[in-house]
Amino acid sequence: MIVVMKAGATKKDRDEVLKRIRELGYKPHVIHGETRDVIGAVGDERGKSVLQSLESMHGVESVVPILQPYKLASKEVKKAPSVIRISEKVSIGGPQIVVMAGPCSVESERQIIETAQAVKAAGAHVLRGGAFKPRTSPYSFQGLEEEGLKLLARARELTGLPFVTEVVNPETAELVAEYADILQIGARNAQNFALLKKVGQLKRPVLLKRGMAMTIQEFLMSAEYVMSEGNQAVMLCERGIRTFETATRNTLDLSAIPVLKERTHLPVVIDPSHGTGNYRYVAPMSLAAVAAGADGLIIEVHPDPEHASSDGPQSLKPAKFAALMARMRAIAEASERTL
Amino acid sequence: MIVVMKAGATKKDRDEVLKRIRELGYKPHVIHGETRDVIGAVGDERGKSVLQSLESMHGVESVVPILQPYKLASKEVKKAPSVIRISEKVSIGGPQIVVMAGPCSVESERQIIETAQAVKAAGAHVLRGGAFKPRTSPYSFQGLEEEGLKLLARARELTGLPFVTEVVNPETAELVAEYADILQIGARNAQNFALLKKVGQLKRPVLLKRGMAMTIQEFLMSAEYVMSEGNQAVMLCERGIRTFETATRNTLDLSAIPVLKERTHLPVVIDPSHGTGNYRYVAPMSLAAVAAGADGLIIEVHPDPEHASSDGPQSLKPAKFAALMARMRAIAEASERTL
Amino acid sequence: MIVVMKAGATKKDRDEVLKRIRELGYKPHVIHGETRDVIGAVGDERGKSVLQSLESMHGVESVVPILQPYKLASKEVKKAPSVIRISEKVSIGGPQIVVMAGPCSVESERQIIETAQAVKAAGAHVLRGGAFKPRTSPYSFQGLEEEGLKLLARARELTGLPFVTEVVNPETAELVAEYADILQIGARNAQNFALLKKVGQLKRPVLLKRGMAMTIQEFLMSAEYVMSEGNQAVMLCERGIRTFETATRNTLDLSAIPVLKERTHLPVVIDPSHGTGNYRYVAPMSLAAVAAGADGLIIEVHPDPEHASSDGPQSLKPAKFAALMARMRAIAEASERTL
């Protein structure tokens, strides 16, 4: 932590800051500048947001953190990439790029089984489908709930595909974990700390989506919440951030891939469907994600998007998805990975 | 809902769209333009996000919603401003501007009682203080929990001030409601729909904070979630949105006041403490909020911000808060309101 | 400037950085941390963006600037607020709040003279009106150019109001300066450095608008461009920044007022018309600006907004403007200023 003193700060101001730094268990170190002093506070600043309160002291201009505030998620703690086992056959974080595909919502037995078979045939590794749906409007379809979980389990039985589905409430998290292979935390719950703690206590891999206005650092802090409860199997999913641009539903931040790869050992998944909100842009963004080094993709596929009860405009039809799989495979090979 | 067809769409494309609009229970109405057709779908489009899926149809360029998707929160349903009763003496939404003040977190009996007495003496109407704290880091102070609620109740007993405190989990919402006069939903939970539904079932006024990347329309949809469960006593709190600017912690969007006043009957509260993140900017933004027509303010006050366990940099000392109250009163009077 | 070394940086890495810091004329100062070193580079870092290139060195994680990069605009150079003389009777930056009002574009003699007389009668101090118009579309009305300047001069003659008008091109800047009392730099030209240098060489006060995606620091750097050429008479105008919110055309960042007041001696002007893009929100935002401490306002007024050739939706009619002036005066008085 670096404390920047004001240009006109007095010796007394500085001494008070030095005293307070020592009280908090840090070693202060003064650098006398030409117009002002800066003070380094040496010690592990993580979890010590209280240091920030030095900004209230007389003569202090600002407090600048130096260390990243996460530990378990950081490469300093674990250098090698984490490989997370999803099922007997599927792991993520190694050379194999994992594709998760399926509808936004489970709507009926026929719909989910037909989609599961289609995405399996195209080479997808994991089925996706929402049973508990967080919808912006209370008047929109809220999901089939436990019935949806049962249909997903039935589709798994028939196709062998493990499935990922969303958890929206600590009260129903255990129920979801009884059925699902991967627990998804949605973008709107990315800082729902009660929910993060809850899935941290369950024994299922977690697909954590980045919040719409979440910095990379906050994203890693949310992963840290899950990990600090004991669950290390966290996948980080970039799904578009909110910006001024309205040509796409969100702005898919693919540079999050190299930034995360530099900072964390956790696998990185890209969601081009929510990231663009438009099926016409899903293919190019999927190919770009593979080229940029993503470990996985999660793509919305629906047999009949015109009649989908949610997210129709961003869903691919099965034939388009199969064509995309072939193109992604070519890019993966050119990148010395498999898919 | 307006469906914009592509320039090259065929008659067949158009007929399919017309058919689908009728199937969904709407009356289509075609306008033939010079380069393309647009089709109006007449009927109540609220809760019908399924209409959006028309975007997947052949020949369709885009689907443009016309109506606001909220009902209970809208002025179309209720024209007169809602006045919400907080305690025997305090109501919000009328000519009286309500000031809520206190520390970010309840830290000790002495701290909360001292603060309660100070803000009461300065003329505040409601005490604020966090017992369950949603912190970005799992290693930061997470609040005193039920012990904190008891201390807040003790402060209420001594000062007569009702209090507002945050709810973070559906599992503990009822516990909080046993103690608190107002239930706060924090910015990070503003689209935690499970929590919104839960507080919608409780009999306590709700202070709903705007999420960091939430549009005004989404903000009203979150209020609608609470209201659609039966609880009409919702206060809308603007607390800064996330933008590219880093000189302030968030960008306080005061224009949300007139925009909300135009669209909803619910009272509007401003949080200049989180909105700026810096005690030096709290006074000017509070005065601006009063002049712009806010119904209430929520301001962080701490007797010793340098030692606060959270949000020290944005907390006012009691003397500064008292001085601010006097200046706000002058602006309120010049605006023909009381404070 | 603080150089943060990586956790695994070697002694050799550090020695190279120390050597390079010395070569650039700074004095390095090492703080040995628990997991990494940080190095302070003592010396005036302003104008030395070359220091940032240390980030390319082996073992360096990041380079954190400490000083603000502006000089002439800063309070360190000039503590007292700058009072800028606009005409014999009008100055800005003192206790008097200055109101500039008029149409977006000069359209005809009748329109500009009628408006000038109306805003004068309501108590405005300066007339505004565009002669050279920077329009997003090449097919939109581009302004009356020199003819517009002549009409503005005619309106000044009749009413005694000095006028502000926009400069869009270094090639026509001198022509505009022959007529105008204040030269406006628009938001889209806020980092058009060729234009900033040009108006820095002219002897007219400059109203510099903040760019749509400009940080406060960059805003002050643009002022510094004008000042470094010799023209110290710069007014800073906040006119809304671009965010994700679409309920308003821009997000008016009123917290820029206290932030700028803390950092610079230059007067601060608010533009609620462009800041909101909607006449219905202009009055509350104007009142808020006065309460927050603005030194001036610039407000669009048009006698017939439904027929305006630009910016009709955000223009006030003369009667509404007069009513607003009365309300602003009450807030100014409650704030111990005049208007």
Added chain:
Amino acid sequence: MIVVMKAGATKKDRDEVLKRIRELGYKPHVIHGETRDVIGAVGDERGKSVLQSLESMHGVESVVPILQPYKLASKEVKKAPSVIRISEKVSIGGPQIVVMAGPCSVESERQIIETAQAVKAAGAHVLRGGAFKPRTSPYSFQGLEEEGLKLLARARELTGLPFVTEVVNPETAELVAEYADILQIGARNAQNFALLKKVGQLKRPVLLKRGMAMTIQEFLMSAEYVMSEGNQAVMLCERGIRTFETATRNTLDLSAIPVLKERTHLPVVIDPSHGTGNYRYVAPMSLAAVAAGADGLIIEVHPDPEHASSDGPQSLKPAKFAALMARMRAIAEASERTL
């Protein structure tokens, strides 16, 4: 254009709107909704921003444009992709992906020639280098100006590489055009309409960078400015937009590639150097750009980034650039293009 009436609008309000629509030369068409009417105004709305002023009329809630406001840049006017000839050997917009590489600024003869030879050897097609530099600070290096142009011409002579360099002022645009093969308009001048018109009158291809807070639609309107003056040879360059994220200098919006490909026939170029601001992220973002369908890339390469006078942190060394070229070639081939 669609005019949405308020719920309570009267027949008189509506008749006034209908009359005004007719006056402006459009044909109105009313759709009677359940709670409100909407009125379509049929006719070419481009260049008619005056229609927006209907928002000021009594009873009108909002005005929603339907058509895109650009013509020459649109696919409606020209369906086939534009192929722009840069030199005898190099064209952009066809199957060949064009790589432009070189330093941010021309600093010396040795530096630019050494770099030109290195990027040529690695397979780059165009040399980049700044002679007139738009710098945020007036105290930073402003470029070698005409001397820089001469050095670029000398490098072209030696290597055969055409070069791109920035134009910052209408007054020096012709001078730059005497030397350069491509005229670059920088992000900060992307809505400097005087400059856009000027390069529209010159006979050199233009590389137009997207402004930091520019929507895709505004970006195309800036291209339209150049094209409407007669110069159709415009390349659109995405170089990162400004968002809340600070882990990268800007957020590179790769989804701009498919969005632009859908709307315009102009070639699309990606700048991963400014887009990320960090040499460590340049390679993955370059590969992603190729996979997503970019027609060109512009990449900063410097022989000695630690000593660069600008943009050192985002420049690649020649060896890293050569390695990247090989990887991009593999992705290009997998995408059925050449590089």
